[in-house]
Amino acid sequence: MSQPEDTTQCCIAGGGPAGLMLGYLLARSGVRVTVLEKHDDFLRDFRGDTIHPSTLTVLQDLGLLDSFLKLPHDEVPELVGDVFGEITPLADFRHLPAARPFLVLVPQWDFLDFLADEARKLPNFTLLLGTKAEAVIEEGGAVRGVQVRNRERAWHIRADLVVGADGRHTTIRESAGLPITEVGAPIDVLWFRLERDAQAHPARTGGILRPGAMLVMLGRGTYWQCAYVIPKGSLETLRAQGLAHFRDRVAAIAPYLAPQLAALQSWDDIRLLSVQITDLPRWWREGLLCIGDAAHAMSPVGGVGINLAIQDAVAAANLLAVPLREGRLRASDLEAVQKRRQWPARVTQRAQVAVQNSLLSPLLARPAGEHATPPLGVRLLQRLPLLRRLPARLVGIGVRPERVRVAPHPPVQ
Numbered sequence: 001m002s003q004p005e006d007t008t009q010c011c012i013a014g015g016g017p018a019g020l021m022l023g024y025l026l027a028r029s030g031v032r033v034t035v036l037e038k039h040d041d042f043l044r045d046f047r048g049d050t051i052h053p054s055t056l057t058v059l060q061d062l063g064l065l066d067s068f069l070k071l072p073h074d075e076v077p078e079l080v081g082d083v084f085g086e087i088t089p090l091a092d093f094r095h096l097p098a099a100r101p102f103l104v105l106v107p108q109w110d111f112l113d114f115l116a117d118e119a120r121k122l123p124n125f126t127l128l129l130g131t132k133a134e135a136v137i138e139e140g141g142a143v144r145g146v147q148v149r150n151r152e153r154a155w156h157i158r159a160d161l162v163v164g165a166d167g168r169h170t171t172i173r174e175s176a177g178l179p180i181t182e183v184g185a186p187i188d189v190l191w192f193r194l195e196r197d198a199q200a201h202p203a204r205t206g207g208i209l210r211p212g213a214m215l216v217m218l219g220r221g222t223y224w225q226c227a228y229v230i231p232k233g234s235l236e237t238l239r240a241q242g243l244a245h246f247r248d249r250v251a252a253i254a255p256y257l258a259p260q261l262a263a264l265q266s267w268d269d270i271r272l273l274s275v276q277i278t279d280l281p282r283w284w285r286e287g288l289l290c291i292g293d294a295a296h297a298m299s300p301v302g303g304v305g306i307n308l309a310i311q312d313a314v315a316a317a318n319l320l321a322v323p324l325r326e327g328r329l330r331a332s333d334l335e336a337v338q339k340r341r342q343w344p345a346r347v348t349q350r351a352q353v354a355v356q357n358s359l360l361s362p363l364l365a366r367p368a369g370e371h372a373t374p375p376l377g378v379r380l381l382q383r384l385p386l387l388r389r390l391p392a393r394l395v396g397i398g399v400r401p402e403r404v405r406v407a408p409h410p411p412v413q
């Protein structure tokens, strides 16, 4: 039976950082865009809160930076770690050539709501919440649209371009038959929240490293969002040892958290992020492009996933907005997006793999309580302030940063 049909110029599956930024940029440059988001809102926890200096520069390019910075947020000019008991500055963002020389911590749903609100001001932008992309529609070997469904109905959206920005569990990439390569990751991460006692707790957002353990704490107003790193696949062993044992392990490296840890009463209070690094050899087919986590799931090392997703969106808009608007999109335009963005994604993933293999895995393999001194790299960062600009650059700006090059344009009817 044939389905009712809508038509648009670009249909984007996924209202995450990549999909919403691309939707906004294309609509701003005159392209008719529909963004599909399977959830009814953006209130999903926890997927990262870090907005990096390069994204702040993009927001400045768009004239949105000042209003973005009116959202409640924290500004982090320097990342500091507690490495085997020594407080160590690890990355200094203050010298970066960016619109603002700091990292912003803002709940991701506030950032996505902000982008969606700005995009909705554009007449040719449509956001369909509670609407799932189920599969691509193919004709003659090319992708011509998407099958979609909400609670009431199922229908087809025909589009000159379909974008898979639907994250690492992407339906679009799967249904289009684009195979990925697993790069592999030796760690998983346990996420949980702990109440924050402003009097008793140091104000720092940062990491604590001890032999056998690593804990990252992100300040979120009244609570800490905590990430506890474990060897891949070891959650079951940890569960078998019991929750009290887990609380003791965390308290052993951050004793001031002990009273708050009592709030972890069930393993349901602790979420597993199964860390994945994936590479997509081919990001596109005729009529289809994948970006963001759908093209390259990242390790949480450096907290760069949101940033890379935004950078992909900016590059895609720079390269595709005019051909899309003028109805002359070619496969070579899609190939150009992959050429521009695959290299930065791969370089970043290699750096993450190097940190995982040379720092995190050996750290987690050490017996808890063993005496340890900070590794050479950390000691150099302690002694040489200039050196702290390098990790700041890699994390805060990354390789091949993008600027918005496509001008605003009225919608084409």
Ligand SMILES: Cc1cc2nc3c(=O)[nH]c(=O)nc-3n(C[C@H](O)[C@H](O)[C@H](O)COP(=O)(O)OP(=O)(O)OC[C@H]3O[C@@H](n4cnc5c(N)ncnc54)[C@H](O)[C@@H]3O)c2cc1C
Binding pocket: 013, 014, 015, 016, 017, 018, 019, 036, 037, 038, 039, 046, 047, 048, 049, 050, 131, 132, 133, 134, 165, 166, 167, 168, 169, 170, 171, 172, 191, 273, 291, 292, 293, 294, 298, 300, 302, 303, 304, 305, 306, 307, 309
């Ligand atoms: C626990 C955790 C912590 C993280 N911490 C950080 C961090 O601190 N800093 C950082 O930079 N990155 C972090 N990340 C990674 C970051 O969330 C991702 O790299 C980034 O969000 C990728 O953006 P994206 O738009 O490509 O995909 P996503 O953010 O995954 O967005 C995809 C969107 O598509 C929607 N969707 C999925 N399937 C469909 C469908 N079939 N139809 C319609 N909609 C669909 C999803 O609901 C989602 O809203 C973290 C990730 C996790 C899981």
